[in-house]
Amino acid sequence: MTERTPIRSVAILGAGIVGLSAAVAFARALPGLAITLIETPADPAALADRMPGTLPSIATFHERIGLSEADLLAAGATHRIATRLSDWRADGVPVIFAYGERGGPIADGAFHQHWLNARRAGKVAAFDAFSPAAVLGAADRFVHPSDDPASPLSGFGSALRLDPPRYRALLSAYARHLGIVPVAGPFAAIERRADGGVETLLLADGRRVSADLYLDCAGPAAPLRSVIDPQWEDWRAFLPVDRLLLGTAPARAVTPTDDLVAVPAGWRFETPLRDRTLVGLAYTSEQMPDSSARRTLPVGNEIIPIAPGIRPHPWVHNVLAIGDAAVVLDPLADANLHLAQSAILRAIDLLPGRDCAPTELAEYNARTHREAARVRDFQAAHYLATERTRGPFWKSIRHLARPDSLAHTLDQFAHRGRLPFHEDESFDADDWRGLLLGLGMIPQVPDPIAAATPLETVRAALTRMAEANAALPSRLPPYPAYLAQADRRR
Secondary structure, eight states: OOOOOBOOEEEEEOOSHHHHHHHHHHHHHOTTOEEEEEEOOOOTTOGGGTOOBOOTTHHHHHHHHTOOHHHHHHTTOEEEOEEEEESOSTTOOOEEEEEEOOSOOOSSSOHHHHHHHHHHHSOOOOGGGGOHHHHHHHTTOOOOOOSOTTSTTOSEEOEEEOOHHHHHHHHHHHHHHTTOOOEEOOEEEEEEOTTSSEEEEEETTSOEEOOSEEEEOSOTTOTTHHHHOOOOEEOTTTOOOOEEEEEEEOOOOOOSEEEEEEETTEEEEEEEOSSOEEEEEEEOTTTSOHHHHHHHSTTEEEEEEOOOEEOSOSEETTEEEOGGGTEEOOGGGSOHHHHHHHHHHHHHHTOOBTTOOHHHHHHHHHHHHHHHHHHHHHHHHHHHTOOOOOSHHHHHGGGOOOOHHHHHHHHHHHHHSOOOOOTTOSSOHHHHHHHHHHTTOOOSSOOHHHHTSOHHHHHHHHHHHHHHHHTSGGGSOOHHHHHHHHHHHO
16 A cells, blocks of 8 residues: 555635635544635635525535534525526526426426426426426525425425625634634745645745645635646636626515526626625626626626636646636526535545645546536526527627537437436536526427326326425415524524
């Protein structure tokens, strides 16, 4: 057996949400590890540190680091069960996207294939009517998924909507509880090792920080990781948004559903937090100057440039880029923080020895790239699956390039409703089907297994399911009342 020296110290550049997440996760997983957290000036373009949306996977991250949902609610979080895509389709019909299963067993064959056969034969309820979470989200209701697989309230996922400043404060307090005290000081330079790795990190005031492993969590500029090599895989040909105008509006009744509204120049969002509403406009600078964007969203007060892409090798030698330092995406799919925290857990699970053996880093880099690329595909599918052409933004997206992985996915689905398997998916097959069918992408060829079931049987089953789901919201209080009950139980 080959003897190896373990990593005993980690230095983390950036003490925003991503850097703090890394510090806490490493400290919890490896209690003997020496961690230095360097508090650099915040990068306003670091969306993983700033956006409130998360995926259901955040529950796994919090479980790994020892935070409960009650801790998060106390820090201003709310529940998120669905996203309403308004005016996204060519016919203007809203789509309620929710995570998890749709429908249930009818006969041999997949549920969505039975739904498609019924749709081809005549009128049928919208596909999201068969998602309990989507129905609840449309009615601004929420309930935690049931553990009973026979319950209609099982089989879906829910996420959290964070209040970023309060979430950062929670992580900061937790880090201090674990003995991690941030070191203030802007990054200045590095001293290299003979093999190209980093020997010492130099701060602007002359202090020196040495560690076995360095994490760059300082945002898109990646001031540490970019010194090692400048390689960058540009995704601007696949994702049209390169500007985000952010602002705040007065608080409104908090809901578990986010709103994404297609507008001629792009899309805007409204995210209700407990004491304010975060609003934004996503657009492309080639079609809309920033001055016009401000007129479109008068409450917007901050413009953030976005250059979507990824570092093909986020981990090189003993330097690892995480969060926006590794991959840049707009917040369309709410996956910014998910990708950062997933990368943190992957780095811990695959942690190499102090030699950072190339074979181990190659595995980390390959899995990280696959995961981010499929999130990119899922975001691009929001544009390519819809036939909306109203407005210059939507006309132009008809000419978007398709990554090979997404082209294969869309071609397979458009032909027969099948989804090819991909490793390291953040969105499962139910999520893909919910998005594509919701946006109006209807497969051309019926599935022969589902087609063997009599249409009358399928229609009767669909009617029962849709009616049962439609009755769910009446059994639950409005979300503000549900949240108040959860707050009282803390």
